[in-house]
Amino acid sequence: MTDFYWELPTRGDGRRVATELGTRGGFGVGTAHSVATDLRPGRFGPFDELAQVIHAAELSGVDGVVAGYDPSGEESWIVAAAALRQTRHARVAVEFHPAFGTPVYASKMSATLQRLSGGRLEWRLAVETDPADARSRGDRVTGRDRYARAAEFLTVARGVWNDEEILPGGFGGTGYEFAGDYYDVIDGGFRGILSGLPFPVVHLTGDSEDALALSARHGDVHQFALTESGFEGPARTLAALAREHGRSVRTLLRVPVIARETSGEAWARVERLWREVHPGPGIDDPRALDRGESRWAGFDRLGHPQSIGLVGSYEDVARQLSSLRERGADGFVLLGRPHIEELHRAGEHLLHLVDPAGRTLATQEAHS
């Protein structure tokens, strides 16, 4: 079983690289009115478009979606709640940072979301947020202290959570106490309808020593970005650290993907997007960023949060994903744009090639 997640758009969606040229989700600057009769204003809003991306993810068979934390984009809890209500199968990871509020309140909101989704909510904690963003919010916790705070946050959030069902008890708690550097709780703990639910699966990110140490103790899943130097080294370190605590942490790889029927078509797509951000004569050749094994190091120039991703035919890309899985990845967080179209490509052409066992009907296998 290979887990596939999809990173949801935070600033709308569109066929172009630039956010402001996005035509879906309300973050673009808007285009001149066409001659087509348009009854949408006031009736069809940005979340109607986001709902279509979420629906596409659900129908395409990805196992989960991620609502990322983006100070310049849509708020992730609101996106995640909508996504959970609109889906039956997809897990939904909400990304937020510990300074967003109290850990008790994060758990409280999560309890409602676990109830309405049958336990499909997951968390991705953003520990290293952009320093300028943190400063603007008055968050004075910096550097390594951010990891200490995150550890306390996750300790308290789990502390008030009761996996076992506890009888209702009015306003009372279940005796959970915490007195830390960042958080305090007295007689906390969920009962009644807020108890007996699974705690959200916790995803963490980052390659630093502190990031891996936090994950080893508090993470369920660690997301590594695909890089030129690979993920195997940090993943081995994480596994060793986790073993010290008697734990194991699953590994997901974040991979932007441009896959088409043929390698030529995929590269044509790269060229077209590249020309959008590098117009005019004398431009760099995107092929210069080819790193072999279908890896291309230009995705950051196309608006993605990392440079390395995969470009090629469906078979090429599936082969590389399978190879990464053999090297220790338990699954992938895929990124692509425009989201609805790329989700369909992934669902129809890619996922079953990487994970045939999980994506072939058991009874059908006998026929073929």
Added chain:
Amino acid sequence: MSIDFYWRIGMEGDHASLRTPRRYNRGDAGGHRPGNIAPAIRGGELDGYGYIDHMAAVAKASESAGFLGGLLPSFPMTEDPWATAAALAAETTTYRFMVAFQPGFLHPVQAARMSASLQRATGGRLVYNIISGGGGAPQLWWGDKVDHDDRYARTSEFLDVLRGVWDGEPFDFDGRFFRTAGAALAPGLAGQPFPEVYFSGSSAAAVAAAGTHSDYYLSWLEPYADLRKKFDGVREQSAKLGRTPKFAVRIDIVARHTEEAAWAEIEKGWAFVDKDAANRAAQGDSVGAARIKGWVPEHITGYRDLEVQPNVWCGFSLIRGGPAFGLVGNYEQVAERLDELRALGVDAFILAGNPHLEEAYRVGEEVLPLLQRTSPITSGQDTL
């Protein structure tokens, strides 16, 4: 002038009627018994529906029945209103989500971001109910360390920051509880209508904290003379600050086609009430029920002892969780009592009744049309 009528959503579960007191059979808070719905039992198994599906039904019933929206309260043992509003946004059209929350659980910039996205998800249907007090729970259950006396000051700062970043212009703030430096909602989120604010609290400290950001002072129903005193106090405090306050009242209603039928509902619920508990409440011994002390005889012999003025009954907290005071009467009487509250200066109402789904239709269809079209004149106050 039109009046904003909201309806409440039960955030933990709901009763089929007040005749089955303190027993939720809608949702799963009362366990899984035959006759429960959302989830129901089919073929010996839970059917996969959940309380969120019933909440969606109540929200849509409120829309159909002509309510502007609904209050989503927040207590330690209940569903969370932000998560619920975001989940139900796409299933409703005109319904305004009045989200109850306490400053301190969320950073104001985070609250601003969630609010702006929720405005984008709903087409501007978010309303705030801001609560500074404890809401009945020990604050440290929530992990909130700020002392009671400081909470209004924090609320004031919270609203300053929330409003300050809203328009997307860099906002600097250096307060006791919050500090920002060039914080702003991103261009994609800025420009949404700022939610109306229903502010819980009426003391001088509350009025000062509500500042210029609050639209309504929200109060639970009390005897009308008390409400009048409270409103006068807020008016006086507001006048010192050069403001004209608006008022909202949250009221439970049992309305039937005849007064007898309404009281019969209460009588059936009363049959389940622990009479010793009722007397302890009347004597002010028990936490949470002390508010009816002084309004009822020291020794309660029957449910009508709790009718503190015509159609105003203070026994609701004895037959289900929540506020003590509510209105009981026929449709005309209840409409008249609401008109009298308008005459006292009430500008908006949050109504409630059990079960919330059916009573939304009943009150929307039978009571609201009886309210006077024009603002009631204040002479009615003489009889209060």
